[in-house]
Amino acid sequence: MATSDNNMCDKATVLWFRRGLRLHDNPALIKALSTKNVFYPIFIFDGETAGITKESSYNRVRFFLESLKDLDRQLRAKKGKLHFIKGDPVKVFEAIHNIVPLELVSFEQDPEPMWESRDSKAKAYFDQHTIKWTEEISHTLWNPLDIIKANGGVPPLTYEMFLHILSVVGDPPRPVEDPEWEGVKFGFLPLNIGNEVTVYHSIPTPEQLGYLQTRSSDQQINRWIGGEQTALIKLQDRLKVEERAFLDGIYLPNQARPNLLGPSSSQSAALSFGCLSIRKFYWAVHDMFNKIYLGHTQLNQSITGQFIWREFFYTMSIKNPYYGEMERNPLCLNLPWTKNREDLAKKWENGLTGYPFIDAVMRQLHQEGWVHHVARNAVACFLTRGDLWISWEVGLRLFLRLLLDADWSLCAGNWMWVSSSAFEQLLDCSSCVCPVNYGRRLDPQGEYIRRYIPELRNYPIEYLYEPWKAPLKVQEMAGCYIGQEYPERIVDHAVVSEKNRKMMENIRLTLVEESTPHCCPSNEEEVRQFMWLPESCSDYLCANRK
Numbered sequence: 265m266a267t268s269d270n271n272m273c274d275k276a277t278v279l280w281f282r283r284g285l286r287l288h289d290n291p292a293l294i295k296a297l298s299t300k301n302v303f304y305p306i307f308i309f310d311g312e313t314a315g316i317t318k319e320s321s322y323n324r325v326r327f328f329l330e331s332l333k334d335l336d337r338q339l340r341a342k343k344g345k346l347h348f349i350k351g352d353p354v355k356v357f358e359a360i361h362n363i364v365p366l367e368l369v370s371f372e373q374d375p376e377p378m379w380e381s382r383d384s385k386a387k388a389y390f391d392q393h394t395i396k397w398t399e400e401i402s403h404t405l406w407n408p409l410d411i412i413k414a415n416g417g418v419p420p421l422t423y424e425m426f427l428h429i430l431s432v433v434g435d436p437p438r439p440v441e442d443p444e445w446e447g448v449k450f451g452f453l454p455l456n457i458g459n460e461v462t463v464y465h466s467i468p469t470p471e472q473l474g475y476l477q478t479r480s481s482d483q484q485i486n487r488w489i490g491g492e493q494t495a496l497i498k499l500q501d502r503l504k505v506e507e508r509a510f511l512d513g514i515y516l517p518n519q520a521r522p523n524l525l526g527p528s529s530s531q532s533a534a535l536s537f538g539c540l541s542i543r544k545f546y547w548a549v550h551d552m553f554n555k556i557y558l559g560h561t562q563l564n565q566s567i568t569g570q571f572i573w574r575e576f577f578y579t580m581s582i583k584n585p586y587y588g589e590m591e592r593n594p595l596c597l598n599l600p601w602t603k604n605r606e607d608l609a610k611k612w613e614n615g616l617t618g619y620p621f622i623d624a625v626m627r628q629l630h631q632e633g634w635v636h637h638v639a640r641n642a643v644a645c646f647l648t649r650g651d652l653w654i655s656w657e658v659g660l661r662l663f664l665r666l667l668l669d670a671d672w673s674l675c676a677g678n679w680m681w682v683s684s685s686a687f688e689q690l691l692d693c694s695s696c697v698c699p700v701n702y703g704r705r706l707d708p709q710g711e712y713i714r715r716y717i718p719e720l721r722n723y724p725i726e727y728l729y730e731p732w733k734a735p736l737k738v739q740e741m742a743g744c745y746i747g748q749e750y751p752e753r754i755v756d757h758a759v760v761s762e763k764n765r766k767m768m769e770n771i772r773l774t775l776v777e778e779s780t781p782h783c784c785p786s787n788e789e790e791v792r793q794f795m796w797l798p799e800s801c802s803d804y805l806c807a808n809r810k
């Protein structure tokens with residue numbers, strides 16, 4: 265059995281949780297326990313780590329704190345605890361080292377460039393005080409640096425090229441074994457360890473950290489529960505969905521059969537905070553595939569293509585501190601987005617564009633902190649190249665605040681890919697990414713809109729996606745006048761999308777001469793798959809263009 269120990273003279277090992285909020289497949293934990301020192305698991309709340317900032321939404325912070333609570337609960341069952349400490353990391357380690365002799369600090373690699381400064385300061389402190397430290401890779405399947413090296417020192421710019429490099433690099437490692445808790449001596453820090461450092465008695469609530477619900481409580485829907493234990497249960501459900509799909513002869517079921525309303529089997533928030541190991545998920549899917557289709561020993565990366573997109577975007581961001589911006593970002597095309605249209609951006613943000621599908625997505629995002637990938641595509645296109653011609657940086661900032669799964673590398677990568685890949689003519693198609701038709705394909709009965717836009721609940725289906733076309737009599741009967749209870753459209757898609765298409769065309773003409781290398785789709789098929797576009801747009805011609 266694990267034991268508790270308050271002997272402050274014994275050598276200490278700290279496991280510094282940042283993301284990777286789990287006990288399974290946690291190489292940093294295994295390394296920490298191998299020292300046999302007194303063991304202190306800690307989380308340092310510094311207003312940045314794990315992407316929790318002052319701006320983060322209540323939902324996001326709640327999910328994050330639930331994940332820490334779950335870890336704490338599991339550690340308490342083993343007679344220890346998770347220390348939640350507020351302060352600057354170096355100050356925290358200084359304070360701990362003053363009262364217990366630190367021998368080792370173990371942590372998971374946080375690969376993105378914004379963590380470099382935090383980590384290099386901490387590492388410098390450890391080196392100065394001859395404290396050993398170890399940094400383990402488990403947030404990504406591969407070490408992004410290995411992929412960059414295999415590609416000649418630069419990240420691959422297209423997904424196809426990325427797949428090619430993976431075939432050279434080989435399979436990712438399998439998850440590490442579960443820890444052995446027998447004989448682990450837990451240490452407990454006193455509550456008062458330094459002036460600029462606060463040790464919490466237990467994991468705080470969002471309110472205790474100053475995060476308050478901003479919308480009325482009936483609008484906040486908590487469909488997502490943070491923590492490793494929930495993630496592992498949900499993984500089993502998700503694997504059944506994957507198995508069903510394999511037996512039906514398809515793969516990537518969450519994307520192939522988007523279900524906007526059902527109980528989601530998404531694991532993205534759990535993966536983002538590391539409550540679930542990406543390697544565990546990846547290998548579970550591949551092992552199942554190989555069991556069903558006996559003899560397939562060679563990995564087919566397509567069946568877990570979504571994880572490869574994750575790696576692709578991580579690899580692109582790792583050495584690029586400007587990855588989340590347009591102008592200074594070498595991977596991104598500079599497009600002349602409209603400036604000073606905060607009024608339109610605010611309406612988009614608040615689900616008041618007058619396009620019900622777009623508004624439903626934005627309201628779900630505020631209420632629940634999660635929306636389906638295809639819904640993200642629709643609102644990203646609407647804000648940028650499709651309709652409003654506003655920079656993707658505006659969308660990125662909002663998504664990072666609201667999404668439970670907000671992940672800088674993935675979020676910026678997706679925004680860039682969807683909006684600024686100017687070469688991609690398919691995305692200029694005003695019919696395919698039309699806010700009316702795209703939604704209609706995904707939600708033909710209009711249930712999604714009715715759930716998130718109660719004002720339109722009584723609209724007949726023929727007007728639900730284009731309520732401005734409803735005769736006054738219909739508006740009256742439905743109890744919702746356009747321009748009063750529900751807004752008029754802020755733009756006319758047919759007009760603005762045509763204007764935007766021409767602007768993209770002109771930009772393409774100038775860019776071809778410069779042939780700027782940038783993040784972009786590999787081919788048309790990839791765009792169709794990624795964006796869930798129809799094989800041919802003729803069936804879905806936008807009503808506005810007829």
Ligand SMILES: Cc1cc2nc3c(=O)[nH]c(=O)nc-3n(C[C@H](O)[C@H](O)[C@H](O)COP(=O)(O)OP(=O)(O)OC[C@H]3O[C@@H](n4cnc5c(N)ncnc54)[C@H](O)[C@@H]3O)c2cc1C
Nearest residue numbers: 518530531532570571573574637640641669670671675678
């Ligand atoms: C504008 C925009 C912003 C996005 N921002 C984020 C974000 O901040 N965090 C995030 O995790 N995903 C983001 N995505 C990607 C994707 O929408 C979500 O990962 C997906 O909705 C998760 O649903 P799922 O778990 O059912 O996906 P699944 O299909 O089950 O995928 C499992 C995991 O694969 C990864 N993945 C799936 N699709 C993508 C993708 N297109 N790019 C990169 N990784 C992917 C994610 O880690 C996801 O959890 C964004 C997409 C768009 C279009």
